[in-house]
Each structure stands twice: as structure tokens, then as C-alpha cells.
Amino acid sequence: MRYEAPKSLQGAVALLAGATGETRVLAGGTDLLVQMRADVVDPDLIVDIKKIPETRAITEDRGGWRIGAAVTGAELKEHPRLKQAWPGVVEAANLIGSTQVQGRATLGGNLCNGSPAADSVPALIAAGALATLAGPDGARDLPVEDVMLGPRKLALRRGEIVVSFWLPPRPPRSSDAYLRFIPRTEMDIAVVGAGVSLTLDNAGTISAARVSLGAVAPKVLLVPEAAHAIVGTRLDVAAQQRLEAAARAACRPIDDKRGTTEFRVDVAAVLTRRAALIALDRARTS
Amino acid sequence: MAKHHIEATVNGDDVEFLCETEETLLDVLRDTLHLTGSKEGCASGDCGACSVMLDGRLVCSCLVLGCEVSGRRVETIEGMAKGESLHPLQQQFLEHAALQCGICTPGFIVAGKALLERNPNPTETEIRYWLAGNLCRCTGYDKIVSAVKDAAVAMRKG
Amino acid sequence: MAENGTNGPSGTNGGYVGTRTIRPDGLDKVTGRARFGADYNLPGQLIGRVLRSPHPHARIVRIDTSKAEALPGVKAVITRDDFADQSSEFIPAGEMLMNYKDVVRNVMAREKALYEGHAVAAVAATSAAIARRALKLIDVTYEVLPHVIDVVEAMRPDAPLLHDDLFTAGVEPKPEKPSNIAKRIEIVLGDIEAGFKKADVIVEREFKTAAVHQGYIEPHAALASVSEDGSTELWCCTQGHFIVRAHCARLLGLDIAKIRVTASEIGGGFGGKTVVYLEPLAIALSRKAKRPVKMVMSREEVFKSSGPTSGATVKVKMGATKDGKFVAGFAELKYQAGAFQGSPVQPGVMCAYAPYDMENVKVIGYDVVSNRPKVAAYRAPGAPISEYAVESVVDEIAKKLGLDPIELRMMNAAREGTKAAYGPKFGPIGLEETLNSIKKTEHWNTPLRKWQGRGVASGFWFNIGGETCASLTINEDGTVSLMVGTPDIGGLRAALTNIAADELGIPYEKVRPIIGDTGSLGFTFLTGGSRSAFSGSMAIVEAAKQIKAELCARACKLWEAKPDQVEFSNGAVRPLGELAEKIKPMTIADFAKVAGKTGGPIGGYGRINAQGAGPSLGTHLVDLEVDPETGRVTILRYTVAQDAGKALHPAYVEGQFQGGAVQGIGWALNEEYIYGADGKLQNAGFLDYRMPVASDVPMIDAIVVEVANPKHPYGVRGVGETPIVPPLGAIANAMEAATGIRFTELPMSPPKVLKALKERSAGGMGAISRPPL
Incomplete structure (x- = not known):
């Protein structure tokens, strides 16, 4: 060697x-x-x-x-x-x-x-x-x-x-967040991962967003439908629900030792919402 | 293929050794340099028992190739005590009974030292997350966390 | 001769028992100097590696080792042909039984490979790389057979059969057909049918637990050196080197006297290092190669090829009157034994209802083989499983009756005089005291929020004594060498040095403890069964007694005194009465100086079969929080109260409580052996076998309760095993409190928890509210 x-x-x-x-x-x-x-x-x-x-x-x-x-x-x-x-x-x-x-x-x-x-x-x-x-x-x-x-x-x-x-360059009022789900607090491989990056306009409405999901398909996914679900919104409850639905729809996970298909889809929706809310909060204060 | 001839510093001493490409730093430390204080618990970076400092950075020596350390500085558990005096972490591990079987202890102490060098006053949560890559199956971590906290106090007092 | 039976205040001479002395072996362990199993090397040593079956069940048609043997650098290859077959004979192994007919097959497969990872051949070569290459050159012809992993499936009449000579024991008439059910056992107290008739409330539930591994951080390791005449030296990490010696002598046809085993420092065992895996292979390879052979398992091998403990299916049915008196308890336990019989179902059966004073109990147990690695003891083997099921049902009864779970346990607690369903009448035991201590904690009285829950559970373990030797030698300068034959896994040397120093009345630092090899002491049973501090301290008391008697006798000669004119106290023989005015006391150091002139070297040798191990009972209290959207569980707070009888070294007693609790947390929440449909283990590594890490757990408050064991000179009870018994039930009960759902399957991993929450939600029991972000 x-x-x-x-x-x-x-x-x-x-x-x-x-x-x-x-x-x-x-x-x-x-x-x-x-x-x-x-x-x-x-x-x-x-x-x-x-x-x-x-x-x-x-x-x-x-x-x-x-x-x-x-x-x-x-x-x-x-x-x-x-x-x-x-x-x-x-x-x-x-x-x-x-x-x-x-x-x-x-x-x-x-x-x-x-x-x-x-x-x-x-x-x-x-x-x-x-x-x-x-x-x-x-x-x-x-x-x-x-x-x-x-x-x-x-x-x-x-x-x-x-x-x-x-x-790429960061416009004002932009931020991102990543959350993953693991059974422990550390040391595990992601069962689901969700990354969200977004930019707000002057009024605090999401003007651009990108959403990506890990461990729910054979490769890490870019999910444009999830981004569309929140662009033009302030991530109100209805937008959150659309975001979750889009995230769910994008998932094509497997059942394995780290999680079931059903679990991965459910948690992908939850993490996408939570990551989006964190990114939103960060963008507001950035 | 011939073995690699590597020169490096281990615990302040110049060392030379020969190694195959596939030999890890942990293999070299244990089998070639006879520094068996670093332990192999998993060989996959999941237990932290082989923790060493590489150029001042905490790493698992099972995840470093021996040939990668050419010209670099390695510090192991064997270099922690200075002469007669133990490092405050070593002392606190003893006083807190923060070890039971002791196999994970070198890794915890090396990792704990790396933490306290960066953060002289860590919270319990910071200690726990920093040490999450060091598995201990005996203690339930309670006394280890206390020992690290008290070592931090001792080091702040100087 | 009079003796000083009481301990003075903590200080230089006496009073070490009960104090937090610094462990004598500690310095070597914080500096990296301590030598564990894989840290031993010999000049000229070879590296041994094991070829393991890739199939969970296969007949071994042929093994061709010729290519491997021809590889330069390969010095020996062994297979089943290198081990003589053994007759069927059951012998004690830890708290379980084993059979040499099975042991010889477990260390090296004979007719069949019975689990993935089963050893099939081994090689010794001049380097690890050559040994690895040699394994690939061994040609094994397998006839793959259908396999069975699940315990319930293995019990079916049409299940793939592991052993065609295994007939269920304990049933009448004797079965005519072999099966995977090795044994049926039953204990009965009173009449449960009559008991259930008196019940106002009956709860019946079925539980399932997963196989879990002991998870010691140090993989198995052995270094053997055999000379031409068969004299054998072996260094290995084991909980009992005398047991290793016995097994190796038997498996290799050697005289026991020819084998000397030295126990290295041991990096955790928890029961898993009470049996042999590599040791006989290393000896066989060394015997063949005529060179030392070193073998170390990989982590994957540890998971696939060394013993986890049983997964199980457990049915529990309990009845209580409306005011909470337990009137009947039934349980049926089906435990996985792995590929060979000998699951810990017997102690599981015996412990199931042991914490409670009940008139009517019936427990049935089945020992079932399947294509998994043979189980080994794991901390209170068998008890956590059956007691988890019972403690869950006890909690449900408390809820049904609207009773406080601590009060309910208190009302039914076993106490001195209670007749246990498994036979004996208890002496003084401390369950009530632990319940009381828990009730008094601030923890018990702290309010919780939504999605948080609090659970309590108790636990019982017998503890054992057994054959034990300890020697105390007075050295020329008056210092003392203490030697015992039980490996020290968690501070044993500190606890025993406390005793030795107090017994002899000398400073702690003047006693140096070592773990003697098998040539240095008489047969000593292993470190297990929570016995090493209990029985080791008894043997030390015996050895010290001999020294004190000897010193008094020598003083009588020197002083021309009668036996009643001298006494040993506080480290010296003291003249009594009028003699005291003429003669100065003689310290141990004084005697050491004149030992040669007064009769030769001075020492004591305790050789005992320790009896009277007192059970230790404990109660755990846990708070946790459930994330209702992901099913993730966070342990918020944890308190352990357990009866230690007398804590020889409180810090290491607390350490046992804390470590056991966290192992239990792992068992309850995330740890499990996951098999694929192909019968192969899918998570044979620390990454996916998910033992708790530091950030997963809170501080573990430890309350040491001391209800003295009257059968021990200091009141000691074993403490090491009981702490893993209550966590499973306590956490399941806390989960119920947090979610309203009774979880009956371990581990309560996030997918299972989320599924249960969704099912309840779909069942119209109320939508799950979202927690604030």
C-alpha cells in the first residue's frame, strides 16, 4: 500500500x-x-x-x-x-x-x-x-x-x-440552520438531517430559501418544493405545514437499523420545520 | 513496498520509527514505541480510548496513519505528568474515584486536558459534550464530570 | 487474646473502612502505566487471529488449511481437530452454569457453525498482516442451514433445530423429539389461583426485551506461552484467572499445575469476562508453534462472538386487593441462551418477585437456544429482565388503585422474615430503607412539566460468596503485602486495603495490595456475583486473625507471658495488667525486625468458602422528557438508593450505583442487537450499538443505605449488580407518566416511541400537542 x-x-x-x-x-x-x-x-x-x-x-x-x-x-x-x-x-x-x-x-x-x-x-x-x-x-x-x-x-x-x-455572498437578513436526528445526543450517524438557508426582505418575508434533506433518499436531496412552500411567507403556521408536507413528499427513505421509513418521513418534516424556524430567527437578528 | 521512515516528536522526545502505510498512529505508539497508555477500544473513532494530541489538536490516534505524523508533535497520556507532579486532572481523577476499571481513563484525561486548555471554566454541559467521544462503561460519567470540574478549579487557582 | 474489634476515627492508624482512600493502583491508571490485556508482549511472540463463520447456521463439511499453512510467516493453524471432544458436564460459571461439551464447541466450532462470528479456525503468524492473509487462505466448505434468531420462533416445533441431541429438561414425560427449548423451570409458592380469586385488580401484560452487550471498553485479549513440556503461562483480561486456568486445563488436557494464569488489569467485564474465548486458542496455537502467541479481539468480534445477555419475552400477571396488597403473581419467562443452552433464566425466575412479600407466586422459565452468540453473564444476570416486567405491572397496579408507587411498594416490601418464592427466609434487608430514602429526596418532590415523567422501581439481587483466598505477608520493614485472587475491576484493592489496614492497625500506605496469579494462591472464584469485596474482606479478616494470633504468641515467648497477658490492638501487641508497666508494646514493625529470631517470616493466609452473602435491594427514581414529535427521550434527573450493608469504600460503592444506572439507561432506551433477515448482526460496533455517552445522562445521585449484613464481620453486602436491575422498570414507568402509554418493549427507542404516540393519537385519545420551540 x-x-x-x-x-x-x-x-x-x-x-x-x-x-x-x-x-x-x-x-x-x-x-x-x-x-x-x-x-x-x-x-x-x-x-x-x-x-x-x-x-x-x-x-x-x-x-x-x-x-x-x-x-x-x-x-x-x-x-x-x-x-x-x-x-x-x-x-x-x-x-x-x-x-x-x-x-x-x-x-x-x-x-x-x-x-x-x-x-x-x-x-x-x-x-x-x-x-x-x-x-x-x-x-x-x-x-x-x-x-x-x-x-x-x-x-x-x-x-x-x-x-x-x-x-456565495450573503445578502443582509440571511441565515441558515442544520438539524439532525440521532437517538443519542452525540456520536451517531444522522437518521434524518435537514438544512435550511433563507433570506428575508425588508418586511421580514422570506424572499429566498433553499432546503436540503439528508438520510431520506439514496443521496442528499435539494428540495425546491420545500423552499417554494415558504418563499413569500413569514413562516406562519400554514407555511410551516406546507413546508412539512413538501419535506415529507420528497422523502424516499429506507428501513434500516437506524430508523424505519415511517419514522424518517415523520422526523424529516419536524426537523425541516424546526431548522427553518431557527434560520428565520437567525436571519431576523443577523 | 518499503516501510516509511518517520521522524516525529512524542512527548517532547525526538523519535524515529518505521511503519507500513496501513499502520495507524495508535499501532505505532503501542506496538513500535511501546507507549501502551493509549488504548484500542474500537479502532473506529467511536470510543476515544486512544485519544492523543497531534500538533495541539485532540484526535483519535486510531484514525491517524503513522506515516501522517512525519515532522509533527504527538502528546500522549505518558507525557502528562511532569516529573513527580501529576497533572491536576490526573490528581482529581484519583481523588474523585473517577475511574473504575481504568481502561478509558487515559483517553478521558487527554481529552479533558484539551478542553481545559481551551476553556478554563467549562459548564457541566460543555464538559459532557466535549467528552461525548470518550466512552466509559463503568462510572456512568458522574465522577468523571466532577473530576474535570474540580481540575478546572485547581488549574484556575494555578 | 483480646482483639480490637472497633475502628477508631479516620486517620493514620485505623478507621479506613468507610472512607474514600485513594486507590493503590490509581497512579498507574492515570499515567497510562497500568497494563491491561493487550498491553503484554513477549520476545518472539506471534500474532493470532480467528477465522469466524459468516453464516448464522451451517454444517462445516470440510476445513482445508493447507494453503494457509504454506504461507511464509504462518507458524500454526488450529481447527476443531486440535481440541478433544468433551463429555456433557455442567459446572458453575459466575452465577450461571456451563457445560464443557458446549464450551469446547463455542471456542471452536465442531460439527456446525451456530452463529455468525462463531470461531472456525485460528492462525498464528509473525505479523498481524500475515495472520490476516492466512485467514483468507483457509478454505471452509459450509452447508448453509436455515437459521432462527427470535426466541419465540425458536420455540416453535418446526423451527430450525440447533442441536439434534437437545431434549427439553424439566418436563414430564421426557420429550421424544429434540427441540431448541433446553429447559423448563418453575418455582411455586402458595396457590396463585386462590390468590387471584382474592384480587380486586389484576394486571396482565407481555413484555419483550432485546439482547444487550456488556459493552466493556477493553476487547478480550490473551498472551500465551507454552514450553515443550506443556508448562503454560497465560496473561489475559478476565474476571477470574483461576476459572480460566480450570477451563484451559480441561479443554487442552493439561494438568492444572502446569498452567499459570496472570490476570492483567481488566478494562471492564460486567460478567462478560467470566468465560473463555481466546485463551484456549492462544494456548493451542502456542503449543503448536512453540512460540508465544498474542491474540486480541476487534470490537466487531467482541459484539459478534462474545456473550451478550439474553433478549426475552416475559408474561406477567399480578393481582392485588383494592388497598394494595399483592395477593398473587404469575410470570412466564422465555430467555435466549444463544447458540448453547444456559441463559440466566433461572436467576430471572428466582428474582422476579423477590422484592415483595407475597404468599402466592408461580414463575415458569424457558431456556431457549437460537443462532446467536452464546450469552454470558451480565450484571445480575437475568434479573433486570424479569424485574422490569414485574416493576412495570406494579406501577400499573398503583395507577389503577390510585396509590403512590412508593407506598404501594412499601406496603408489599420483602423484609426480615419474609419467605421468598425461591426458597429462603430473608435476614435483615434494606428495601424499605431505600424506598424511604427515595421518598425523602428533594428529587421526589420536585414538580414536572408537560411531556416530562417520573418513574420509580425497585430491584433485588442475591449476591454470592464462594471460594476465596487472601494472604497478608509482613515484610522485613513492617510493611504488608496483601494478595487476593480476584481481579480488581472497580476499586477492589482500595476497599480491601481499607480492611487490611484497619485489621492490622497500620497506615493504609503501608499495605500494598496485588492481584496474585494462579500459582500464588489457592483456588479463588471469580470477580462476579458481587462477591469480590464481600468474600475478599472475609478472607482478609481471617488472614489478619492468624497474624494477630502469631504475634501474640511470639510476644508471649519474648515476654515470658501468658496468653491472657497480651492483646493485639492498634497495630501492636500490648502487654496487659502489671506486665504493661514493665514492657513496651511491640508494633508490627518491631516484630518484623526480629522475625528471623522469633520463628521466621510472619504471614496469614485466609482460605475460605465465604457464606452468608446478603441480598442487596435498591430503588431508583428517574425523571425524563419525551419529545412528542420525534420520540426522543432525555433523562433529566436520576437518583439511586441501595443497601450496601456497609460501604467499605463509599466512592466506589457510589460508582457501582451510578455505572449500573447508566448501563440500565442504555438498555432501556437504545441498546439492542439488531439482526437482518440473513441472521447477521447489523450493529457490531460502538457507532450503532449506542451505549450512553457523557452528554446523554445527568449526574446520578447516589444514596448509600447501610443495613448491616449480620453474616459479614463488617456488615458488607455485594453492591455491584443490583444497580442495573431497577432502571428498566423505572424508565418505563417514567415513560408512562410522561406519555400515558405503557411501553412493553425494550429498547424504548425513538421510532418505537413515536409510533406509539401516533397510534394513540390516531386512536382518538387526544392530539399530541406541539412543544414550544
């Missing part, structure tokens, strides 16, 4: 594009190492991307924020200003695993692990984040909702890696 830690994007892309056999990108390793130990994967080559400067930085970019794919949850939390702009994204990233896992886990890894239950992904999708990819044919941007195609299946081409995420 080879281990390489290239210092440049070009180096990483060249390694990945030229590799034969099974290859894995290592960011935080909190999924990869577990899968290796469980004999689920046995890569011939591991490419550690943490030495590549672009993957490790949080910068302001075109009025928004750019977050390196290998920035850890702990680093996101400690950033002085990111949390004000995107509290939902930061709180979602901070729900991945324990304090210890936060010291390692990254947004890039969370997305590229290809789990529909990834906590940070609904928040990124609700935020309208773009994933910036680098590959043998150059760089390209993909909306985060288009990166994952299904469980363990990504839209990445051969040799491509996720370098960073770009979060």
Missing part, C-alpha cells in the same frame, strides 16, 4: 490519474481508516491531500467564503467570522463525530465518502455551495447537490479531487 502526500494540486491529480489499482484520497481519514480496518477497502495507493495549500485554507472569495476540502471541523468552528455568515454550515460540520473526530474530519471527506447521511452535506446544499474540483482536464465547479449520485457514488471523473467549497 503506497502513501503519497503531494504538496500541489497538480501533483495529486497526476498521482490519481496515473494510478493503477484501487486508489483513495485521504483528507481527515475518519471514514477511510475505519473502512480499511474493517477490510471494506484495501487501496493500493493513498493520496493524502492535506499538504496541498488550497485544501487547507479558509478565505474570503468574491464576496463569499472559500473553504478548503481538508479544513477540519474544529478549524471551521474556531474561525472568527465564518460562523456569523454560515452558522448552519459550521454547526453541521461540527456534528460529525466527537471532539476527537472534529480534529480530523473535513467537509471534503464528508462529501466524498458518499453517504446520504453525511451531516455537512445538507447544510452545504442549502447554502448553495459549489464544489471546486481539480482534475487532469483542469478545474471545474459543481453544485454540491450534483457531486453525489448515490451511496458511495460520485460525479467525480478519474483523477479528479474536491479542492474546496465556495459559499
Whole structure:
């Protein structure tokens, strides 16, 4: 098993594009190492991307924020200003695993692990984040909702890696929130996750919204119907009910050890409403 | 493929070791460097018994590859006491009977130290959430939380 | 000879019992120095790994190990062929029974693999990587058989049969056909039919509990080194190294004297480390390879291949008069045993109604095998399940009669003189005292809000004594070496050092306790049954008595005194009467200095079969809150009151209460073995086996009640197991208080809770109001 830690994007892309056999990108390793130990994967080559400067930085970019794919949850939390702009994204990233896992886990890894239950992904999708990819044919941007195609299946081409995420500029009176359901208070995989981002107009009416749901379908969903249900409202009870109905209608969950289909649909509706109310409250005071 | 030759600092000492790619930092600490204070409870980052500090950041050493620590600073439970004097957390764990079997204790103490370095006066809730990645099956956490609180008091007093 | 029987105030000499001394082994545990099972290594050691069945039920047609053996670095491969078959014989294992015919099959599958994770072969190689590769080269031909996981399904006549030689014991006439029902047991007191006729209210309910694992954080580990003549050294994490020695000697055909087992520090057991898994395999591999072999289980192996405790189905029917007197109790328990017989249904049956003074009781139990790992003891084995069911019904009776649940329990509480349904008459026991203590708490009297509920439940466990050795050796400088043979899992050395220091009247720091290996002491039963502090302290009292007698005898010789002219008190032999004016007392250190000249080394050796373990009863009180929209349950507040008889070390007694309560919280709310239709365990890891984490629980208030056990010199009762008995019932009762719904299935996980809330809502019992956000 080879281990390489290239210092440049070009180096990483060249390694990945030229590799034969099974290859894995290592960011935080909190999924990869577990899968290796469980004999689920046995890569011939591991490419550690943490030495590549672009993957490790949080910068302001075109009025928004750019977050390196290998920035850890702990680093996101400690950033002085990111949390004000995107509290939902930061709180979602901070729900991945324990304090210890936060010291390692990254947004890039969370997305590229290809789990529909990834906590940070609904928040990124609700935020309208773009994933910036680098590959043998150059760089390209993909909306985060288009990166994952299904469980363990990504839209990445051969040799491509996720370098960073770009979060768009925030208009005034905007905010976001992410909630997930787990049976315990910590350490579980999301049974349902709901991310909501919204913007209010001067009168306090929702002028724009994005809603995303995790763990209720083979991939994390962007749910435009749920956003439509609340745009133009002040999230009154009727709007909340429409929001819940739209969330329910979007769910196509499975029954598994973490929750039943019925449970996931019910809780998806509840969490979407609760997340929307939190985002609304934050937007009012932002 | 040849083993990796790694140089790093462990508890302030320069160390050199050889490791295979698939060996974790925990494997290296326990099997190569013979620092067995970090424990393997799950090898999946779910129990915290292998907690160490890596460049000042709390991590599960079972989720770090040995070859990743090249040129970096690792601190383990073995480096907590300074000479004769225990770290206040170690002292409070003893005084509060905050350990029963003791297998999780090194992880809790390393994690607790990381908390108190960032937050010298944590609330009970903050302590509980910070330590949620450290499983203890014996104590019900009660005396551990008390020990961390009192260690915080002791450290604030200096 | 007179003795100082009382303890002075806490201080340097005497009075340690009942105080919170710093545990002697603590420093090593907070510095990482302490050596647990996986921390031992030997020069030249090999790494052993186990090949495990991927099938829940399959005939093993053929095992071809030739390719694995040919792999460079592989030094030994073992299979069923390396173990002689054993005849059927039941022997005590912890508080349960086991049969060597089954044990030899559980450590290494013979005719069939009976559960996913059942050991089929093992290898020893020069590295873990080679051992892993070797496992993949072992070719096993399986004939896959239909499997059965659920206990009720396993009891059906057409269920897949695990053992074609298993005929239900305890039924007349003896069955002609084999089945998965290993045993039927029954206890009867009085006449329940007559009792139910007197009842004004009868409640009948059926309950279901899931299999749960002990969840110790340290995986099983063993390091074995066998020499050419069969002399064997073994280091392992176990609750009883003498038991390990006995099992390994039997399974490997070795003389007991040839095996020396050293118990490492142990990272939790809770009953799960009272049996052998890796130990005989490591010895067999080492014997074959002629090199030391180290084996450590992965967490997945711990879940799939070591014993959880039973899941069960329980029917309870209780009757009471309108003023609350329990007049009849019936229960039927069906416990999963796993792949081999021996579930804890017997103690489940015996404990079901033990907390109550009842004239008419009948309890029936079934021990049922299915394609799950063989269950092992888990803290008060069997009792939490049956008592959960009874405590739930008791709560329902209280509601029906409009009685306070504490008053109702008080009215029916077993007390000194009560004849238990399982046989004995109780001596002094402390259930009423625990109920009273709970009633007096501020917790009991604090108001609750909507969707919050409060529950109370009591619990009983017998406790055991048994064969125990302890030695006390006076060293040359007057310090004392204390040795016992029961591994210390939760502060035992601190509790026993308190006793030894008090008995000898010397400072705590002058006593150094160690856990002796099997060559250092006589047979000592394991740490389990809440027996180690109880019986260890009795053996220490016996050893100390010998030392005191010896010192007094030596003083008589030195002083030319008669036996009634000397006494041992406060760490010294003291001359009495007129002698006291002429002669100075001699301390233990003084005797140590002249030991050689006065008869040689001084020591005491307690070898006892401890009798008179007193039951410990407890009452738990819990507040919780239900999120009506998600079914999520938050434990808000928790208080435990339990009778310790006498707390040798109160902090570690409280620790037992708190730890048991939180394990019970896990059992009640989220922990369970989840199987797929393929008969495979789906949650074999800490991620999805959901044990409580620190942020899941509140502080656990612990009230230590002390109703002395008259059969123990200090009044001690075992305390370790009872704390896991009441939580299941207390939490179920609190759930009922919060929601109005009686939950009869564990765990009360969010999907189940939400479903029940929705069903009630659909049934027109009132819409669920939304909590404020």
C-alpha cells in the first residue's frame, strides 16, 4: 500500500490519474481508516491531500467564503467570522463525530465518502455551495447537490479531487440552520438531517430559501418544493405545514437499523420545520 | 513496498520509527514505541480510548496513519505528568474515584486536558459534550464530570 | 487474646473502612502505566487471529488449511481437530452454569457453525498482516442451514433445530423429539389461583426485551506461552484467572499445575469476562508453534462472538386487593441462551418477585437456544429482565388503585422474615430503607412539566460468596503485602486495603495490595456475583486473625507471658495488667525486625468458602422528557438508593450505583442487537450499538443505605449488580407518566416511541400537542 502526500494540486491529480489499482484520497481519514480496518477497502495507493495549500485554507472569495476540502471541523468552528455568515454550515460540520473526530474530519471527506447521511452535506446544499474540483482536464465547479449520485457514488471523473467549497455572498437578513436526528445526543450517524438557508426582505418575508434533506433518499436531496412552500411567507403556521408536507413528499427513505421509513418521513418534516424556524430567527437578528 | 521512515516528536522526545502505510498512529505508539497508555477500544473513532494530541489538536490516534505524523508533535497520556507532579486532572481523577476499571481513563484525561486548555471554566454541559467521544462503561460519567470540574478549579487557582 | 474489634476515627492508624482512600493502583491508571490485556508482549511472540463463520447456521463439511499453512510467516493453524471432544458436564460459571461439551464447541466450532462470528479456525503468524492473509487462505466448505434468531420462533416445533441431541429438561414425560427449548423451570409458592380469586385488580401484560452487550471498553485479549513440556503461562483480561486456568486445563488436557494464569488489569467485564474465548486458542496455537502467541479481539468480534445477555419475552400477571396488597403473581419467562443452552433464566425466575412479600407466586422459565452468540453473564444476570416486567405491572397496579408507587411498594416490601418464592427466609434487608430514602429526596418532590415523567422501581439481587483466598505477608520493614485472587475491576484493592489496614492497625500506605496469579494462591472464584469485596474482606479478616494470633504468641515467648497477658490492638501487641508497666508494646514493625529470631517470616493466609452473602435491594427514581414529535427521550434527573450493608469504600460503592444506572439507561432506551433477515448482526460496533455517552445522562445521585449484613464481620453486602436491575422498570414507568402509554418493549427507542404516540393519537385519545420551540 503506497502513501503519497503531494504538496500541489497538480501533483495529486497526476498521482490519481496515473494510478493503477484501487486508489483513495485521504483528507481527515475518519471514514477511510475505519473502512480499511474493517477490510471494506484495501487501496493500493493513498493520496493524502492535506499538504496541498488550497485544501487547507479558509478565505474570503468574491464576496463569499472559500473553504478548503481538508479544513477540519474544529478549524471551521474556531474561525472568527465564518460562523456569523454560515452558522448552519459550521454547526453541521461540527456534528460529525466527537471532539476527537472534529480534529480530523473535513467537509471534503464528508462529501466524498458518499453517504446520504453525511451531516455537512445538507447544510452545504442549502447554502448553495459549489464544489471546486481539480482534475487532469483542469478545474471545474459543481453544485454540491450534483457531486453525489448515490451511496458511495460520485460525479467525480478519474483523477479528479474536491479542492474546496465556495459559499456565495450573503445578502443582509440571511441565515441558515442544520438539524439532525440521532437517538443519542452525540456520536451517531444522522437518521434524518435537514438544512435550511433563507433570506428575508425588508418586511421580514422570506424572499429566498433553499432546503436540503439528508438520510431520506439514496443521496442528499435539494428540495425546491420545500423552499417554494415558504418563499413569500413569514413562516406562519400554514407555511410551516406546507413546508412539512413538501419535506415529507420528497422523502424516499429506507428501513434500516437506524430508523424505519415511517419514522424518517415523520422526523424529516419536524426537523425541516424546526431548522427553518431557527434560520428565520437567525436571519431576523443577523 | 518499503516501510516509511518517520521522524516525529512524542512527548517532547525526538523519535524515529518505521511503519507500513496501513499502520495507524495508535499501532505505532503501542506496538513500535511501546507507549501502551493509549488504548484500542474500537479502532473506529467511536470510543476515544486512544485519544492523543497531534500538533495541539485532540484526535483519535486510531484514525491517524503513522506515516501522517512525519515532522509533527504527538502528546500522549505518558507525557502528562511532569516529573513527580501529576497533572491536576490526573490528581482529581484519583481523588474523585473517577475511574473504575481504568481502561478509558487515559483517553478521558487527554481529552479533558484539551478542553481545559481551551476553556478554563467549562459548564457541566460543555464538559459532557466535549467528552461525548470518550466512552466509559463503568462510572456512568458522574465522577468523571466532577473530576474535570474540580481540575478546572485547581488549574484556575494555578 | 483480646482483639480490637472497633475502628477508631479516620486517620493514620485505623478507621479506613468507610472512607474514600485513594486507590493503590490509581497512579498507574492515570499515567497510562497500568497494563491491561493487550498491553503484554513477549520476545518472539506471534500474532493470532480467528477465522469466524459468516453464516448464522451451517454444517462445516470440510476445513482445508493447507494453503494457509504454506504461507511464509504462518507458524500454526488450529481447527476443531486440535481440541478433544468433551463429555456433557455442567459446572458453575459466575452465577450461571456451563457445560464443557458446549464450551469446547463455542471456542471452536465442531460439527456446525451456530452463529455468525462463531470461531472456525485460528492462525498464528509473525505479523498481524500475515495472520490476516492466512485467514483468507483457509478454505471452509459450509452447508448453509436455515437459521432462527427470535426466541419465540425458536420455540416453535418446526423451527430450525440447533442441536439434534437437545431434549427439553424439566418436563414430564421426557420429550421424544429434540427441540431448541433446553429447559423448563418453575418455582411455586402458595396457590396463585386462590390468590387471584382474592384480587380486586389484576394486571396482565407481555413484555419483550432485546439482547444487550456488556459493552466493556477493553476487547478480550490473551498472551500465551507454552514450553515443550506443556508448562503454560497465560496473561489475559478476565474476571477470574483461576476459572480460566480450570477451563484451559480441561479443554487442552493439561494438568492444572502446569498452567499459570496472570490476570492483567481488566478494562471492564460486567460478567462478560467470566468465560473463555481466546485463551484456549492462544494456548493451542502456542503449543503448536512453540512460540508465544498474542491474540486480541476487534470490537466487531467482541459484539459478534462474545456473550451478550439474553433478549426475552416475559408474561406477567399480578393481582392485588383494592388497598394494595399483592395477593398473587404469575410470570412466564422465555430467555435466549444463544447458540448453547444456559441463559440466566433461572436467576430471572428466582428474582422476579423477590422484592415483595407475597404468599402466592408461580414463575415458569424457558431456556431457549437460537443462532446467536452464546450469552454470558451480565450484571445480575437475568434479573433486570424479569424485574422490569414485574416493576412495570406494579406501577400499573398503583395507577389503577390510585396509590403512590412508593407506598404501594412499601406496603408489599420483602423484609426480615419474609419467605421468598425461591426458597429462603430473608435476614435483615434494606428495601424499605431505600424506598424511604427515595421518598425523602428533594428529587421526589420536585414538580414536572408537560411531556416530562417520573418513574420509580425497585430491584433485588442475591449476591454470592464462594471460594476465596487472601494472604497478608509482613515484610522485613513492617510493611504488608496483601494478595487476593480476584481481579480488581472497580476499586477492589482500595476497599480491601481499607480492611487490611484497619485489621492490622497500620497506615493504609503501608499495605500494598496485588492481584496474585494462579500459582500464588489457592483456588479463588471469580470477580462476579458481587462477591469480590464481600468474600475478599472475609478472607482478609481471617488472614489478619492468624497474624494477630502469631504475634501474640511470639510476644508471649519474648515476654515470658501468658496468653491472657497480651492483646493485639492498634497495630501492636500490648502487654496487659502489671506486665504493661514493665514492657513496651511491640508494633508490627518491631516484630518484623526480629522475625528471623522469633520463628521466621510472619504471614496469614485466609482460605475460605465465604457464606452468608446478603441480598442487596435498591430503588431508583428517574425523571425524563419525551419529545412528542420525534420520540426522543432525555433523562433529566436520576437518583439511586441501595443497601450496601456497609460501604467499605463509599466512592466506589457510589460508582457501582451510578455505572449500573447508566448501563440500565442504555438498555432501556437504545441498546439492542439488531439482526437482518440473513441472521447477521447489523450493529457490531460502538457507532450503532449506542451505549450512553457523557452528554446523554445527568449526574446520578447516589444514596448509600447501610443495613448491616449480620453474616459479614463488617456488615458488607455485594453492591455491584443490583444497580442495573431497577432502571428498566423505572424508565418505563417514567415513560408512562410522561406519555400515558405503557411501553412493553425494550429498547424504548425513538421510532418505537413515536409510533406509539401516533397510534394513540390516531386512536382518538387526544392530539399530541406541539412543544414550544
